[in-house]
Amino acid sequence: MIRIFPRGTLMPFLFACTVALGVLLPLMMMVTISLNPDEQDILVSMGSLKSFIPETVSFQNYIDVWTDPARPFFRYMMNTAIVTVATLLISITINSMAAFVVAQGSLPGNKMVLLFVVATIAVPAESLVLPQLILAGKLGLVDTYVVQILPGIANALSIFLFFQFFSRIPKDLFEAAELDGFSFFQKYRHIALPLSKPVISAVAILQFLEMWNAYLWPVMVTRGPEVRPLTVAMGAFFGTNQRIPWGDVMAFAVSMAVPVILFFLLMQRQFIASVMSSGVKG
Template sequence: MTSRAFKTLRTLAAILILLCVLIPLSMMVTLSLNPSEENIQISMGTIHAFIPQTVSLQNYKEVLQDPYQPFVRYLLNTLLVVFCTVGAGIFINSAAAFALAWGQGGYRKIYLMVIIAVFVIPGEALTIPLLLLVGKLGWIDSYQVQIVPFIASTFSIFLFYQFFSKLPQELIEAARIDGARLFQIYFRIAFPLSAPVVATISILGFLDAWNSYLWPLMVTRGTEFRPLGVAMAAFFGTQQAYWGNIMAFAVLMTLPIIIVFLIFQKHFVASVVGSGVKG
């Protein structure tokens, strides 16, 4: 296969993937802008479901003003859970990874083996024991039950460890000679250099926490602490006939994810391409 044919094939594959992503999104946005449920039902399965014929914000207004499913409350709950989980997780997991990479003592390899072993265990297998534990602590239907169990992440620790372990040894030794302690080296040198990894963890952690459904469904009881993932399912169950409202709810839930990715995409791509430190 020639280089030109390969580039053409790669371009066609990229266009196909792009269409697979954009077609459902275009349908979601188009139906959310259609205020007539009757027209939505008629347009289903036709080209009109993907091309806006009518533009109205009526569905968005109804979603935001619904007294039984308070979207703003769900949004604030989700933002609080996501930012606390991701923010605390970045510092705790990165500090643990740096200690494993450059700390002293033979415990480091043992801990790393345990972390890798825990990483391959399905999260669902730990759900019931974790549920019993938080029930004993009296955390059911609260913010901390959605935050604390997920701050520590084996994946984040391993990703940070891979980055920190590639730092030049001369850099760490020079800091030690200058009298810097391990935490000072981490906070002043290592952590600022790990921006690509932080961006990757931020995006992946944000997506994971934002789309969380099973655990919040088990530990929340009402609208006071319910996040958007559970609220979306509850909204769908009570509004099955109103597809315009459902699509408007979905669009509003998707927008923060797109915004976060646009903010961190440069660092995210840089981390995917290669976050190693060149000597």
């Protein structure tokens, strides 16, 4: 008899399916509701299996969300994109440089600096927002892109991931470069950075998610649609006493999630390689 599931794999398979369903069901529900133009039908069927099968399928909710002049979706998306991309570019540059100095530099106490940086991972971001808000107010940065970008630049996890990667690059490579006349910066620029594509992908994905989905800090420091990101704009659906337009909310959420999914698909090969290598290599 041919076994479909080799011995001992059925239970793990069922467990994996259950977890996958737990993740996929809300996403499927989000998509199906966003395609349902009938608000009454959405409210009646919400929470039941019927919410996965809309009576009529239409993109009307998407058209409403994308063209609502009171809630300029593409403006919000551009704001989010500017803040996220700018943070990513600056953050990857600065954090990788910091990690390179700690991993390959010979400054006294650099390992202590790393310990200190890693320790800051344990500090909840929420505990920092009030002092940061006061600082931003004093500097006149409230309601700007800069105030949304600055706190995201120095990232302890990103420094740590880069440090781990740079520490594993064979010493001979940098010594050969030293004999070739590379300066410390050139070793970073021409050797370490080109080799770190997997860790750049991992850091980029993690920080992209963090920045794209940031809510607390942007809601505190943005006032109008000029610099407001998607998350804050979406939150505004729930801030009024009016009935929540679930079709629009879900269409908004799907539109907001698509760039994240595309970005992950773009970077996933390198990301998985990075995660795998961090597990396999000592």
